[in-house]
Amino acid sequence: MLSRRRLLATSAIGIAATAAAPRLAFAQAPRRTAPNLFIGTAGTGHTYPGASLPFGMVQLSPDTGVERWETCSGYYHSDGSILGFSHTHLSGTGIGDMLDLLVVPARGPVVLQPGTREKPETGYRQRYSDERAEPGYYHVALDNGVTAELTVTERTGWHRYTFPAGEGHLLLDLSHLILDSSDNPPLIGDAVIEVEPDGTITGRRQVFRWAKGRTIFFALQLSPHPNRITFYADDDAEQPAGSQKVTGRRLKAVLHYADAGKAPILLRCGISGVDIGGARANLGAEAKHWDFDATRRDAGARWHAVLDSVRVTGGTEDQRTILATSLYHAHLAPTLFSDVDGRYLGMDGQVHTVPKGGAAYSTYSLWDTYRALHPLLTLIAPDRTKSLVDDLIRQTAQSPFGPLVWPLQGKETGTMIGWHGVVPLAEAQAKGIQADYAAAWPAIRRRSFDFTAKDLDNSKGRDLYDRMGYVPADKWFESVSRTQEYAYDDWASSHIATAIGEKSDAARLRKRSANWRNVIDGSIGFARPRFSDGSWWTPYDPIQLGHMPKPWWRDYTEANGWQATFLNQHDVYGLIQHMGGDAKFEAKLDALFNAPSTLPANAPPDISGLVGQYAHGNEPDQHAPYLYAYVGAPWKTQAMVRRLCTEMYKNDPDGIIGNDDCGQMSAWFVFSALGFYPVDPVEAVYVFGSPLFERAEVTVGNGKRLVVEAPGNRADTPYVAAVTWNGKPWRKSWIAHADLVKGGTLRFTMSSKPNPAFGRALADRPPSNGRTPG
Template sequence: MSNRFVLFFVLLAALQAGAQRSYTALVNPFIGTGGHGHTYPGASMPFGMMQLSPDTRMADWDGSSGYHYSDSVIYGFSHTHLSGTGIPDYCDVLLMPFTGNVAWKSTEYRSPFSHSDEKAAPGYYEVLLRKHEIRARLTTSVRSGIHHYTFPKGTTEGSVLIDLIHRDEVLDAHLEKISDHEIRGYRRSKSWAENQHLYFYIRFDEPITGFVINNNGREESVAAATGKAVQAAVRLRTMGGAVTCRVGISGVSMDGARANLEAEIGGKPFDAVQKSADAAWNDKLRKIDIAGGTHDQQVTFYTALYHTYLAPNTWQDVDGNFRGTDGRIHKAEGFINHSVFSLWDTYRALHPLMTILEPARTNDWINTFLAQYKYGGMLPVWELSGNETYCMIGYHSASVITDAWQKGIRGFDGKLALQAMRSYAESDRFGLRHYRGGGYIANDLEHESVSKTLEYAYDDWCIAQFARMNGDSGAFRTYIQRAQYYKNLFDPATGFFRGKVGARWHRPFDPAEINNFYTEGNAWQYSLAVPHDIEGLKALHGGSRFGNHLDALFRASTVTTGREQPDVTGLIGQYAHGNEPSHHVAYLYNYVGAPYRTQELVHRICTDFYRNAPDGLIGNEDCGQMSAWYVFSALGFYPVCPGNGAYVLGTPIFDSIDVHLDNGKLFKVRAPRKDTASFYVNHVRRNGRRSLQSWIPHQFVAEGGELFFGLQPHPARFGVSGTNRPASAIREHLIRPVPFVTNERNKFRDSVAVELQGLDSTGGWMVQVQYAPRRDGSFGPGSRSFPYKGRFTIDTSAVIDIYSFRSAKPDGQPAPYFVSRQPFFRLPDNRSITVQSAVHPMYTAGGPDALVDGIMGGPNWRSGEWQSYFAKDFEAVVDLRESKDIRFLGVHVLQEVSPWILYPKDVQFWVSDDGVRFREAIRVPNAVPGTAEGAQEQELGASVQLRARYVKVRATSGGTLPAGHPSAGNPSHLFIDEVIIR
């Protein structure tokens, strides 16, 4: 049978099923609730404010959403949840039905449950609580929800616990009974969001027959209470053995919560509200109609599409009022205000997907960004309930804004948007001052410096494109040059983006090591983080060798070294699909004329890493990004570089896909295949015209084109030639990458020859040598400046400033120079050290000499100045070269409990005249508790009166992390940077 007839019957079947098809029946909300997906199974609406869902876990990383499929107890049902994040928050206002006497402790009121008694669908959740044999059913509208509890047969009175203590730290809470059917209150809490406001209004259909408040452990028969530990038990007369509880929430006020409930649900029956939720979800899910594939593939697809609609969340009341990032109440005019912007994740695929499916909502989100700039002073980085968390890196709101504008979604103030983007880019936040001045960020100045430099460069490219589209040539020139700053961290010797300390490459270097130079990844996973200038990146690799780097990445060992990073999952070589920096990488083979490799990898990822099972996601869902990757890839293309208006082709999963656009047009994908092995693309047809191009423009999708994939079971020459490849290149206002210092170490004895090297090897650099650097930032006499002609020698401590032109062709713009700074230190001649403990390979501070160089590290443990001894004591012997009077013995140590760094329990010293026979000198205990918060440093030591040549030191490990720490019981780091002998 020909492909034409196969396609005819597929389309006929789809047409017959279309009218009565239930898309929600193809959603499995339990996908992602196991493993590390961090999703929740409960009821919510598309972009809803309320997420009414069970809570099965009080804490830990895999309990970030409040629910994990491996758990066997339910604490109750709370009204706010995060979908797939890697940090816990929300789970506000817990309700738990019960019979008999009230139990206030969560370990006593929780109930066992079984997945065999559990059901979930979009907008609906149901479970049997086995402790009291109560069946709970939940459904929602946008800002409101209904609990329906069916008690055991014969029950005439049932009770509901309201727990405002649940999970997060409570800053303030209030609860009051205002009638025989109504309760209202609020909770201000602190977790990921520093000051979250959540107001609620509860109305029971049944009359309240008993009410008691537990306020900080005291039961009180009062109508209201305020405090940090408020709970209430509500007894109700059941109707037919059931209780119905209607809840509205608000970020503004208790009155707002009531108004939301009245406007959305009022007195509607449970089934009517559930039916409305199902209809709302079907309206969204039917926007993409698929045919073909297996049942599991269809469920996986529609569940992924469902997940993309769970966030961002509506964050305003029905009257338009919302709480802004300034903590004040504002009114949204002409847009719907939202919250929960996980932009480091979602700019990559979720937001580009919504430019196709939800252009009006995209305008709402960008107007929300601008409201946050207007009221809070900055565009969002990771905003949560009106709180900027500053989580993750970059200013990726610029990507969302530019991508929308480029695609013709322009329902916002473009002039204000450019101002807001530039305001963030010109701020001094998170290393931006150093990035602007030096063309890169050194890790001694700001941690995660490689990732920040690379992601800032992409964001600057977005600003440049937006400026050009709005006619601002000056801003375009500035930001298109900044978009090339990624070049300043490319090491030609290794072919990786590497971290610098000062102007030197950090050593030792292992591309598989997860360390403080990269954000949730390593050098492999950030080696391709230049989506906006793939041609420039290829040139750095020597052109044709770029494909070799791609091959090496996918064929490398899956073993990572350094820090344990739970996000790095779903490994194919060093490609990590479980975390976002890798998400575009499989599509890069199209740029080197090997689309068949993209097709192989995309097919493998879709097959192996997305499954119809609770652990069916290979990593965190991350507010829709993980699922958006799948939706795009199932369609057959992906936005490698949001903002350039192009989609790079892969291979579709289904035989027929219809995308119903809001402009009334229909975008079609057709991909008939003989068997599951036929995923290689032989050619495509765009509106019937044969094409070998391995990319399509967004306009082709938006205008309702038809994309036909000719598939076969073996690789083809589709997209091989240069003219058929996607393009991503910066071709104007090119920069000259900064030189780097080639010296492996910046500490020396006697003298050192300083050498510079640049990617273009053209020189032309100016050098300023400033001698005898002082702690106050001043220098001693004898500074000199000269053009660099080759290596030069210094024999005393100095700071080297290197000036290099920014532009390949200087154009008279302000600040034409990059300035890189590299200090060199001459080591003291009067001592050496032999370290007898094994240093942690990630924190060596350049070697043992760092412990006797006389240079004290600061409070930044990531700066590279500190040595770490993990789960062990530190022992060493210092040789003073001759017998000397000693007046003080000590060590300079650091503590910051959050990253597992504790002060030593004590430090002990022994002295010797011959290096063999040692006598005890002093023992100094540490007095600072391991629970002390924040970064701190101290000279742990004491005055002495003795004479010796050799000093032996032992600092005793701080032991395990204290109770209350998220990783309590694990071993700690001992950070030391100097053995002090005066």
């Protein structure tokens, strides 16, 4: 059986010769399609199938493992056994954390250790069947006879456990978390579980996994109350009978029921990043009753409103399911982090309160999501974008590090490079989202120009970048990618500076945003490591990741020379000129998609989904298929985008070719299936690709309707013969955000043969760096 990577290493422009599936009549109105929440739960998608609300604080989901990269989200589809159900999860990340407060429904003797995946019977793990998931609800039958159901509000998780007749118990495992190779220092700093006088069980734990020192608080209530509770401290030491509290690091509590099967056991749990009072207040505000089914219905209704924002007709049933699932995944993060009273833990370690009607968020995977996830929300959910932008501004001002990088529950992890928190701000400003951008500017300016010992890994070499025009490869690791990504952040920051009247800073940043040139060797047409003396790395091999054998001396960030060559998003015409003009650039793009799909032994698993050397499973060059439009060959974009939509996404657990990265991979699919993509979000335009469906209805702006039509669109018609906008011919291979948000009808005439004339003229090519070649 061919591997997926081998299958995708074929020619760049060819279209899979699949038979056209029966299609719906074009006149039929688009309708909602149910998502498949198991897409991405196998392979390297790293998603989870449990219950959450759009951008909710609680992600209540089953956990199957904590020790392998495959289980970054806590769940892997083929593991075969479930540890229990925890309240917080990361969607699609390549690093694991969270999994706070595991609840394990059990029967028979109390077992405090999980056992192994190979032999679940050696611990409290359970094999399972009848697993079902839908937005806001999860169901599974465990082999111990217990049926588990989960649903949520924004800040509370709801469990319903139906036991067989007889004794049973619930284990609360506060020691459960994503493991790493060392427990020194301990991954859990301190923890508490306590039964309060009203029977509410409260607690906290401080975790040092990825977001070092984050603290989660909880308050849970049960109906019916357990007959008794036993506590276990570190090393599973049972506490004296009648204990009401236990402290330590790896704590557990067992809630005993003499007749667990008499009625379903309901558990509702509120969480907070502030304190126990916040968790209790969240629980009190969002759990005023014990009606599990009503909570489930409310959760489903919230999701229906989101999934109705994009409805399609045509394509295959699987493609419609993939679209609905992608839309679902694109609404899981960032996650709510403020309590019902508006309090949240800021990046400065202090408790703050958002203004009335505002919200604070966590789980900003900004190196990934600035590219498509945030632009998608700006298009279809501008009110949410406004809330996120206000929060980004507040947290940027509060953080000692300035613009956000990868914050998780009040802690800046500093993961990846650059300070891409500026990009959603610049993008939103360019697209008309009103906010106090000036409030973030002092922190952005410090990050851009001042170099202090507090710098995180993501901004190493900024002083050299500023002085020399690039980060030298003999001084800092990932130097080529750093130079290019710092340049893009300068581009975004220059827009913010211009908008608030900081003209001199804007000019300095705009000039510095051209530093990408200094790590692109125009003589060979590749991104290439450069040393302090100005010389290039030789002998050069674009397949390799760096000039040193040790992985921490990689010269690229999750990429190699091929992929980094096309990293530039904001000055495409400058890049084209630097590499010798249209013909040479087009040939280089062809070579990217046709090169052998080989990688060095030290390549990270993130580089996946190869078509030639293009890696769709990772972010650095996900805009590259759209670059053909800038040299007047958008028909090649159309062919490649259609191919990627049909080969890189499947309606099965292994259905996402790489980490979903908090919705970025999913947002790429939503945009591309609609027929356009934001190559540079700050430019505020979309480059046309190849729509996947016959008709899409998209809610944009303030409730306006964008209709995308492609009548007769089939698997063998990937090419755009012509375009009309609101009934008038449209010659350009792009369209502005300002046009789309007014609503209207974008109509594509599709063909089985390319139309090289469409978008060929200089005046019809997309703008970049504020200019077009015409």
